[in-house]
Amino acid sequence: MQRRHPFSIGTSILSILVILGLAVMIYRFVNGLGAISNLSDGRPWGLWISFDLYCGVALAAGGFTLAGAVYIFRLEKYHPVVRPAILTAFLGYTLVILALLVDLGQPWYIWHIIINWNVHSPLFEVGMCVMTYTVVLALEFSPAVFEGLNRSNLPVVRDINWRVPWGVIRAIQIPLVIAGVVLSTLHQSSLGSMLLMMPTTLHALWYSPILPILFLVSAIAVGPAMVIFESTLSNRVFGHRLETDILSGLAKIIPYILGLFLLLKFFELMAVGEIGLIFTAYPYNLLWWGEIIIGSVLPIILFSIPDIRQSRKGVFWTSVLVIMGLIFNRFNVSMLALGMRPGYVYFPHWMEFAISIGLVADALLVVWLAYRFLPIIQHEEMAEVKA
Amino acid sequence: MTVAVLFDANRCIGCRGCQVACKQWNENDEAIPTEENGVDSKNLGSNENPPRLSAHTWTRIRFTELEYNGKFHWVFTKVQCMHCEHPACVAACPVGALTKTAEGPVIYDDNKCFGCRYCMVACPFGIPSFEWEDPLPWIRKCTFCMERLNEGLEPSCVKTCPTNALELGEREELIQKARERIAKAPDKYVDHIYGEKEVGGTSWLYLSPVPFKELGFPELDSEPVTVDAERAMGAVAPVLLGVAATMAGIYWLCKRREKISQDKSTKKETLK
Numbered sequence: 054m055q056r057r058h059p060f061s062i063g064t065s066i067l068s069i070l071v072i073l074g075l076a077v078m079i080y081r082f083v084n085g086l087g088a089i090s091n092l093s094d095g096r097p098w099g100l101w102i103s104f105d106l107y108c109g110v111a112l113a114a115g116g117f118t119l120a121g122a123v124y125i126f127r128l129e130k131y132h133p134v135v136r137p138a139i140l141t142a143f144l145g146y147t148l149v150i151l152a153l154l155v156d157l158g159q160p161w162y163i164w165h166i167i168i169n170w171n172v173h174s175p176l177f178e179v180g181m182c183v184m185t186y187t188v189v190l191a192l193e194f195s196p197a198v199f200e201g202l203n204r205s206n207l208p209v210v211r212d213i214n215w216r217v218p219w220g221v222i223r224a225i226q227i228p229l230v231i232a233g234v235v236l237s238t239l240h241q242s243s244l245g246s247m248l249l250m251m252p253t254t255l256h257a258l259w260y261s262p263i264l265p266i267l268f269l270v271s272a273i274a275v276g277p278a279m280v281i282f283e284s285t286l287s288n289r290v291f292g293h294r295l296e297t298d299i300l301s302g303l304a305k306i307i308p309y310i311l312g313l314f315l316l317l318k319f320f321e322l323m324a325v326g327e328i329g330l331i332f333t334a335y336p337y338n339l340l341w342w343g344e345i346i347i348g349s350v351l352p353i354i355l356f357s358i359p360d361i362r363q364s365r366k367g368v369f370w371t372s373v374l375v376i377m378g379l380i381f382n383r384f385n386v387s388m389l390a391l392g393m394r395p396g397y398v399y400f401p402h403w404m405e406f407a408i409s410i411g412l413v414a415d416a417l418l419v420v421w422l423a424y425r426f427l428p429i430i431q432h433e434e435m436a437e438v439k440a
Numbered sequence: 441m442t443v444a445v446l447f448d449a450n451r452c453i454g455c456r457g458c459q460v461a462c463k464q465w466n467e468n469d470e471a472i473p474t475e476e477n478g479v480d481s482k483n484l485g486s487n488e489n490p491p492r493l494s495a496h497t498w499t500r501i502r503f504t505e506l507e508y509n510g511k512f513h514w515v516f517t518k519v520q521c522m523h524c525e526h527p528a529c530v531a532a533c534p535v536g537a538l539t540k541t542a543e544g545p546v547i548y549d550d551n552k553c554f555g556c557r558y559c560m561v562a563c564p565f566g567i568p569s570f571e572w573e574d575p576l577p578w579i580r581k582c583t584f585c586m587e588r589l590n591e592g593l594e595p596s597c598v599k600t601c602p603t604n605a606l607e608l609g610e611r612e613e614l615i616q617k618a619r620e621r622i623a624k625a626p627d628k629y630v631d632h633i634y635g636e637k638e639v640g641g642t643s644w645l646y647l648s649p650v651p652f653k654e655l656g657f658p659e660l661d662s663e664p665v666t667v668d669a670e671r672a673m674g675a676v677a678p679v680l681l682g683v684a685a686t687m688a689g690i691y692w693l694c695k696r697r698e699k700i701s702q703d704k705s706t707k708k709e710t711l712k
Binding site: 121166179243 | 492493494528532535537553554555556558561562566568570571574576578658660661666668669673676680687690697
C-alpha cells in the first residue's frame with residue numbers, strides 16, 4: 054500500500070462496536086447466559102436466534118443464488134457480482150456460527166453434533182448444512198485469496214506458486230457450486246421445518262406444513278435483493294461502479310419469486326380454511342399484513358415499473374423493502390407470533406443487542422479489509438495469465 | 441407395556457409432599473427465597489410455591505379457584521414433564537440427548553447435550569428448564585425417577601403422596617381404571633382423561649372435576665406435534681438427490697447451448 058489510509062470515523066466506530074461485543078462475550082462465558090440476556094424458560098430463544106440465525110442465514114442467500122445463476126445457469130452478465138456475493142455469504146455464515154457459539158449453553162461441545170446424529174431433528178440438518186456450507190463458501194471464495202497472495206510482494210509468500218491451489222479450486226468449481234445450491238436448499242428450508250415442531254405455539258397465520266418451502270422461496274427472493282443492497286453500498290464506499298444493467302436485471306427477477314411466495318402463502322391459508330384470520334386475528338394480522346405489504350406487495354409493484362428498475366436509487370430502496378420484509382417475517386415466525394409460556398415476558402437485554410451488533414461490525418470490518426486487499430470486483434487477471 | 445402415572449385431582453389435597461420428595465430425591469436445592477439470600481420473595485396471592493417450574497423445581501402443584509356448574513372448586517393439579525408417547529423434545533434434539541425409553545419415561549443425557557434449547561421451544565407443555573445462571577448450564581426436567589423405576593421403586597412423588605392421588609401403573613390399565621372412576625361418579629368428574637389422546641398420548645394421565653382448560657392445561661389435538669416435521673425431514677434425502685441432479689442437468693444443458701452457439705458463430709466466420 055503506497056497510500057496511507059487514515060483510520061476513518063466509520064472504521065473507528067466499527068472497532069468500538071467489535072470490542073464492546075467481545076467484552077460482553079467474555080462476560081457471558083464467565084457468568085452464564087442469564088447474566089447477559091433476558092432469555093428465560095418462557096422464551097428460551099430470543100434475539101440471537103431470530104436475528105443472527107433466522108435473518109442471518111436468509112440474508113446470506115445471495116451466495117448460492119448468484120453462484121447458481123452464473124456458474125450453473127451460465128448467466129455471465131452477473132459475473133461481476135458473484136465474488137462480493139460469495140464473500141458476504143461466507144461472512145454471513147461465519148457470523149451465524151459465532152452467534153450460535155454465544156447462544157449455545159455449552160458451545161465447547163458443538164462437535165457433539167458431528168458424532169451424535171439425530172437425523173429426525175431439523176436443527177441437526179441445519180447445523181450440519183451450515184457447517185459444511187461455510188466450508189464450501191470458503192473454498193468458493195478462496196481463488197480471490199490466492200489471486201491476492203499471488204500479487205503480493207511479501208517475502209515468503211511471493212515465492213510460493215499460488216496458481217497451483219488456484220487451479221485446483223477452479224477445477225472443482227462446478228461441483229462446489231452445485232454442493233452449495235444443494236446444501237442451501239436443504240438448510241434454508243429446514244429453518245422452516247424447525248418451526249413445524251411448534252403447531253400449537255406458532256400462530257395459525259404463519260404455521261403451515263409448507264413452511265420449509267416458504268422459507269426457501271423467500272430466501273431465494275432476498276438473495277438478489279441483498280446483492281443489490283451490498284453492491285450499491287460498496288459502490289459508494291469503495292467507488293467501484295457496477296453497470297445499471299446488472300442491478301436492473303436482478304431487480305427484474307425478484308417480483309416473480311416474491312409473487313410465488315405470496316401465492317403460496319394465500320393458497321395455503323385458503324386450503325386450510327384460515328384465510329379469515331388475516332382480518333380477524335388482531336393484533337397478529339397487523340404483523341402479517343406488515344410483513345406482506347413491506348416485503349412482497351410493494352416490491353412487486355415497484356420492481357415492475359421500468360423507470361424504477363432503471364434508477365439506481367429506485368432499485369436500492371426497493372431492495373431495502375424486500376430485506377426489511379424478510380427480517381419482519383423471520384422475527385414474526387421465530388419470536389413475535391411464537392407463543393411464550395404463560396407468565397413470562399421478553400425484550401432483549403442491551404447486552405444481547407451488543408453481541409448481535411458487534412458481530413455485524415466484525416463482518417463489515419472484514420468486508421472493508423477484503424475490498425482493500427483482495428481482487429473482489431475485477432478478477433479476470435489470473436485467468437488471462439494462465440491462458 | 442409402558443408405565444404411566446394417574447393423577448386424580450379429586451384426591452389431591454394440595455399438601456405438596458410430592459414437590460418436597462422430588463427436591464429431596466433429586467437433590468434440587470434452591471436458595472430459600474429471602475432477601476438475605478438475594479432472592480426476591482413475593483406473595484403471589486395464593487399458596488402456590490415456587491411460582492413456576494425451573495431447573496431446580498421439576499414439579500409443582502398448581503392451585504386453581506373457580507366456579508364450575510354453579511359450584512365453587514379449589515382444584516390442585518400436579519405439573520411436571522408429561523413423558524409424551526411421541527415427544528417433540530426427542531424429535532427436536534439435534535444431538536439425541538433426549539430419548540423415549542421403551543418403559544415410557546423420556547430421559548435426558550448430559551453427555552450429549554450442548555445447550556441449544558430447541559427441546560424447550562418445541563415442548564407443547566412448556567416443561568424443560570435451563571440453568572440460566574450457571575456458566576456450565578444443562579437442561580433439567582422431571583426424569584420419572586428412572587433410576588428408581590429401574591430398581592423396582594415408585595417415583596419419589598408417587599411414593600410420598602398420602603392420598604393416592606398419584607398412582608403408578610401400566611398405561612392401558614390406568615386408563616381403564618380412570619374410565620371406571622368416571623363411570624362410577626359422573627357428577628364428580630368431567631368425562632375426559634387428559635393425556636390419553638393429547639399429542640398422541642402421554643405417560644401422565646389426569647382426572648379432574650372441572651374442564652382441563654380451566655386449570656391451565658393446553659388444549660391439544662390427538663395428533664402428535666411431530667407429524668409435520670417428520671414428513672419434512674423424510675423429504676430431505678430425495679430433495680438432496682433431486683436438486684443435485686437437476687443442477688447438474690441444467691449446467692450440462694446451458695454449457696451445451698453455449699458451445700453450440702459458439703460453434704455456429706465460428707462456422708459463420710469460416711464461411712465468410
